[in-house]
Amino acid sequence: MTLASFVIKNALRNRRRALLTVISVAVSCGLLVTLLTLERELTIPPESEAASLRIIARNKVSLAQPLPAKQLAVIDKIPGVVAVSPFTFFGGNFREETVTSFAQFAVDPARFKGLMVEGRIAEGSYDDFVADRTSCFVGADTMKRYGLKIGDRMRFSGTFYPVDPDLKIAAVFQGTVDDRGVFFHHKLLDELMGNPGTVGTWYMRVASAETSNDVIARVNAAFANTSAEVRAETERAFQMGFISMLGNVKLLIGSVSTVVVFTLMLVTVSTMSMAVRERFRELAVLKALGFRRRELFSFILAESFGLALAGGMLGIFGAWAIWTGIDLQKLTKGFLLYFEVTPRIMATGGVVAALLGIVASISPSIAMARISVVQGLKTLD
């Protein structure tokens, strides 16, 4: 017999309780991993190398304020800007849907091609998109989700704009970090809106990431002290601005995660306390035989740690297997795109489980340390 086998035998002496503890920790850890993954999904925008090369300029007053279309001529001349296109969020509801389940943007197709450095044309022809003012350029995920094909029509009911564009699918893109969007001609939106001469934002590309700060400064300076000052920022910074509006979601998920961890701790502490309390006499016997407090604490810690870690691993890898195996994109109709259980999230779950094992052993260890051999021997006699 070794000390390790002694600990294992003790941990498994009440198999049903050990199993229930492991399952409780597994379910809670699985839930924690799921919540952390959800938080990541909702709060971290898809990133790509190309995103660091792109700049978005919006009205300095607010994103809701449009910018004059005539600014294009000025931006075209700014050194460092390789490509630029108007980029207006349409925000329409597709078919009979009552929510905007994927983004639509009005762009200048000829200019927009220079901005889409990642991805490829999966079906149709980009030239067809450029040529037909009523056509659209659709992400492969959206095509798949709605069972669409080239030539099909997509009708949107405007929510921000009081118009309902009816678009013909000309081309399909794939391989970007988010293959859900729909792009259509800004000219069509202008016509439908009665040519207001405005755009939502400007979408630009710079030659290298190193020059982006200089270009941002130049763009901001170009429209300083005009009636439509702009705020230019990298695509990443722009996305993070949106995310900051999801603050309450983060707080909610954070709160639920805390409750999960706290509940998990109560379950494990309670189990360990029970396991130790019913063994007070045995622990007293071990003390009498010469085992010191630190050795007994090691036994309790190892037992608690082992149970918590076994449950943690089961929960973490269970969650990973479930969310990797299920097509969540299909199941949630595109709401959850990647739902990736990253190694970092798994490690966080593992650390929580390990800490839990340590914390759960503290209270029973203190109780064990406090009780004298004589008191312990009298416990159940």
Add this chain to the structure above:
Amino acid sequence: MAAEPIVVIRELTKTYLQGDLNVTALNGVSLDILPGEFVVLMGPSGSGKSTLLHIIAGIDRPTSGSAVVQGINIAGLNESQLAEWRNQNVGFVFQSFNLIPVLTAAENVELPLLLTDLDSKERRRQVATALELVGLADRGHHRPDQLSGGQQQRAAIARALVTDPALIVADEPTGNLDAKSAGDVLTILQSLSRNAGKTVIMVTHDPKSAAFGSRSLHLEKGEITP
């Protein structure tokens, strides 16, 4: 030349609080025990015999007085030193056996050896010897619930012996046994005293059990009475 006492107790007192009451368990007890003696502590409940045994065995501390066992004043040892001292010098036999239910008899006997530097082969050899001594050589792989009361107590004696301590303390070791098993256990303890030179101190209520000892001490109200 007379042998040096293995246990020297001087003016030992032990008081403790029971609710609001200050109870005196031992009141100025003085006592010498020689190596190889089989001392039986007798007396009514609450007379202090178990408290005296616990202090000699180093699992309880006196309020005042000294308890020197094998030349060491055990009251002066800290918790950790005391634990190590117990492991090396004292073997315990309890009334209710106190074997660990998830371990086999052999594993229970091996427990105190896990604190030593012995390798597993040597530990197994010593466990086998101890089980042999108590007549349980063929029961080593049985768990406590697969052994009779007498066999469990013999396994507990093997556990007490396995580190080869000079002192064996037994707190009513036959209290939970039938007459036959009690006789077997007492014979083993007597043999350890007579043949192996172990000092055995046993607490009992039973005069028949006391007859196995070489000396009986009667305690009453925390004092040794003539």
